[in-house]
Amino acid sequence: MSSRFRASVLLIGAAALTLSACNREEHHSRAKPIGETVPAGESPPTIFPGSSNPPPLDVRASFYDNNANAISQGQQLYMQMNCVGCHSHGGGGMGPPLMDDEWRYGERIDQIATTIAEGRPNGMPAWRGKLTEDQIWDLAAYVRSLSGLPSKDAVSSRSESMSAGTPQTLTAHPETNNSDAAQQ
Amino acid sequence: MKLASCAKAAVLPLLVGACQYQRYQSDFGRAGVEDRDFLTLFWIFLGVCAFMYVLVIAFLLAGIARRNRALEANIVESGRHHESHPLMRSGLIGWGALIGVGLIGLTIASFFADRSMAEAARNDKLSVTITGNQWWWDIVYNSADASKTLRTANELHLPVGVPTHIILHSGDVIHSFWVPSLAGKQDLIPGRENGITVVPKVTGMFRGQCAEFCGTQHAHMSLVVVVESYPDFLNWWHHQLQPAPVPRTPLAMAGYKYVVSGPCSACHNIGGTPASGQIAPDLTHLASRRSLAAGTLPMSTGNLYGWVEDPQSLKPGVKMPTIGLEPDQLHAVVAYLETLK
Numbered sequence: 157m158s159s160r161f162r163a164s165v166l167l168i169g170a171a172a173l174t175l176s177a178c179n180r181e182e183h184h185s186r187a188k189p190i191g192e193t194v195p196a197g198e199s200p201p202t203i204f205p206g207s208s209n210p211p212p213l214d215v216r217a218s219f220y221d222n223n224a225n226a227i228s229q230g231q232q233l234y235m236q237m238n239c240v241g242c243h244s245h246g247g248g249g250m251g252p253p254l255m256d257d258e259w260r261y262g263e264r265i266d267q268i269a270t271t272i273a274e275g276r277p278n279g280m281p282a283w284r285g286k287l288t289e290d291q292i293w294d295l296a297a298y299v300r301s302l303s304g305l306p307s308k309d310a311v312s313s314r315s316e317s318m319s320a321g322t323p324q325t326l327t328a329h330p331e332t333n334n335s336d337a338a339q340q
Numbered sequence: 341m342k343l344a345s346c347a348k349a350a351v352l353p354l355l356v357g358a359c360q361y362q363r364y365q366s367d368f369g370r371a372g373v374e375d376r377d378f379l380t381l382f383w384i385f386l387g388v389c390a391f392m393y394v395l396v397i398a399f400l401l402a403g404i405a406r407r408n409r410a411l412e413a414n415i416v417e418s419g420r421h422h423e424s425h426p427l428m429r430s431g432l433i434g435w436g437a438l439i440g441v442g443l444i445g446l447t448i449a450s451f452f453a454d455r456s457m458a459e460a461a462r463n464d465k466l467s468v469t470i471t472g473n474q475w476w477w478d479i480v481y482n483s484a485d486a487s488k489t490l491r492t493a494n495e496l497h498l499p500v501g502v503p504t505h506i507i508l509h510s511g512d513v514i515h516s517f518w519v520p521s522l523a524g525k526q527d528l529i530p531g532r533e534n535g536i537t538v539v540p541k542v543t544g545m546f547r548g549q550c551a552e553f554c555g556t557q558h559a560h561m562s563l564v565v566v567v568e569s570y571p572d573f574l575n576w577w578h579h580q581l582q583p584a585p586v587p588r589t590p591l592a593m594a595g596y597k598y599v600v601s602g603p604c605s606a607c608h609n610i611g612g613t614p615a616s617g618q619i620a621p622d623l624t625h626l627a628s629r630r631s632l633a634a635g636t637l638p639m640s641t642g643n644l645y646g647w648v649e650d651p652q653s654l655k656p657g658v659k660m661p662t663i664g665l666e667p668d669q670l671h672a673v674v675a676y677l678e679t680l681k
Contacts, residue, residue, distance in 0.1 A: 183657075232659075236619045237606065286606045288661045 183225045184290075214266035220293040221265045221300070222310045230298025231312070233291055242279065246302040251279060255302045263305065269296040365547040369521030371567070373460050373503075373539035377453040378524065384449045388442050395438075461537040464505035468496070472508070472515030472528040474554060475561040475658065476621055476634040481577065482507075490580050491609070493621030495564045495629045499573035500543050508534040516552035519565050525551045540567040547635070556657040562635030583612025584624050587679050595676025598669055607660070610680070620660065626680045633658065644674050 220226045234240070242251030252260065261271045272292050275282030283292060301311045363369050370376050471478040481490040498504055508517055510528040517536065518525040526536040548563035568576070587596045596613070599605060605615035611624035621634075630639055636655050637643040649670055651660040665673060 285601075286603055288603060288663055291661055 181224055184219075210262055210264065210267065213264060214269075216293060217265045220297045222306045223297060224310045224312065226294045226297040227301050227306065227310060228298075228312050229291075230294035230296070230301075233287070233295050234298055237283070237287070237295075239295075254299050255304075257303055263300070263303075265293070265296050265300055268299050269293050272296060272299075363521060363542075363544055363546065365520055365549070367520045369546070371540060371542050371544065371546060372519075372522030373541060374457050374523035374537075375521060376541065377456050381449055381453045385446060388446060392439075392442060457537075460503045460539045461505070464503040464537050466499070466502055466504040467507065468504060469507040469509065470496070470517060470528070471511050472517070472550065472554070472561075473511040474513065475550070475557040475655075477548075477561070477563050478511070478621070488577075488581065490577060491622045492580060492625070492629075494631065494634045495566065496548070497566045497568065497573055497576050498538065498540050499570040500540050500567050502570065503537055503539045505535060505537050508536065513554050514552050515550045515554050515561070517548065517563075518551035519546055519548035519563070521546040522565065527552060543567050543569060545630075557655050560634060560636045560655050562631075564630050564635060566630075579628075580625050582625075584610050584680050587676055589675065591672050591675040592679050593676075594668075595672035595674070598673055599676055603661075603663055604673075623677070623680060627678050628681050633660075641674065641678065644677055645670065648673055648677070 242249060243254050246255035247253050252258075257263075259267075261267055261276060269292050271280065272287075272295055273282065273284040273289075283295075287295070297306070300306055363371060367375065368379060370379055467482040469480040469482055471480075477494050477496075479492050479494070479496055481488075481492075483489045506517070506526075508526055508528040509532075510530040512530060514530065515528040516525050517528060519538070522538045522540055523536060526534055528534060544567055546565040546567065548565050550558055550561035552558075554561065587593045599608075599610070600613050600615045605617055607617040607620035608623045609616050609618060609620075611622070615623075627639065631637065632639055632643050632647050633651065633655055637647065647654060649665060650662045651658050652662040
């Protein structure tokens with residue numbers, strides 16, 4: 157058995173192993189039959205800002221957090237449900253900004269989902285009953301992505317909606333290497 | 341024998357298809373001015389090209405049959421034309437002339453087809469804006485009088501013989517507007533305005549279909565086009581302008597309450613009610629339409645039940661979520677939607 161043959165067998169084996177590690181993200185078109193975000197009749201413990209002891213992480217968090225599909229669906233909902241009206245595109249306005257690292261009611265996806273579902277004092281309306289649980293979690297996944305919390309590979313590099321500005325492909329790239337230009 | 345049966349097997353389905361769907365969805369429908377012009381042009385091109393093709397093949401076969409008589413071929417290739425047979429020379433000149441005449445004929449035919457369509461586009465009487473969305477058609481009948489501007493979805497009504505200019509927009513990705521029986525394809529491009537003028541020539545029902553892949557439910561993005569006489573069209577317009585009728589039965593009333601206060605109203609608009617969402621098809625006269633979910637299902641009570649309860653299993657990926665209505669809510673909502681005639 158030649159060494160070249162052995163090397164190619166090893167290579168094929170390694171490639172097969174790598175392939176088996178590929179895991180396609182699951183696209184859910186239907187919400188799983190899941191319960192209420194907050195048990196009925198119970199006041200959510202995170203309703204007060206700066207709560208020191210948050211409840212244990214919701215089991216659904218892992219399903220929506222870092223999920224590219226959930227984030228892009230949430231991005232569409234963010235525009236469609238006019239979140240922009242108060243929060244702008246994350247920069248805030250009448251409502252607090254969403255792209256900073258300050259979270260009055262918690263930065264975890266389940267805490268954001270609860271905020272969207274239940275509403276918050278001073279203007280944030282409750283979306284429970286207007287959006288489905290699935291949509292609220294999608295929105296929460298997108299809101300989290302505004303401040304760069306989810307991993308980069310899950311976040312879309314371009315907007316799902318049309319932008320009024322010049323497309324990124326047409327804008328001039330900023331000069332990256334000024335020292336070269338100075339030498340010439 | 342075998343060849344003949346093969347040819348039959350290939351051509352017969354085409355012919356049958358052309359006959360059966362001659363009107364509903366076919367390039368051979370001849371139901372619109374553009375379609376007629378193009379079809380005429382197509383037959384002229386096919387005739388001229390077929391004639392030339394048969395001629396070339398005939399000469400080729402003759403050439404093969406006479407392949408041993410290489411003398412004359414050498415005369416042409418070596419440039420000693422004066423030695424060739426006079427019949428051969430006039431034949432070659434005639435062949436050149438035939439090609440010239442054929443090409444000029446095709447140019448003239450396509451010029452007239454082009455003018456005919458431009459003429460129709462110049463005389464448009466009606467303006468409709470169609471916005472393609474994943475995966476449905478938003479249709480607005482424009483009018484200088486704002487109270488006559490009509491918004492509907494997935495069912496386009498056109499008056500017969502009236503040139504209608506359709507302005508095409510897209511809300512998300514590139515779609516393509518295609519009603520084969522009436523006209524050719526035209527793309528709907530996000531951020532741009534495109535347009536097409538259609539002049540229906542016969543009354544009837546036609547199917548339009550998105551002709552540019554636009555996502556998972558691209559195949560279920562179709563459009564019912566109803567061409568009717570001008571008075572019928574005006575009746576339809578005036579009826580569609582009416583607000584939604586007030587529900588009469590207690591069941592429909594309960595459905596109304598759920599629809600205007602629940603998740604439906606966040607996306608859907610129903611004229612004359614508090615439901616005023618703008619991102620999903622207008623439901624004001626939903627029950628008067630012939631299809632559900634952009635041609636996915638024919639309109640019927642059973643299909644309404646199925647669609648409202650679980651759209652994601654009928655059209656997976658559609659933007660309408662599965663809400664999970666309780667049975668009594670579902671009965672009420674469907675009862676209300678059926679009153680939206």
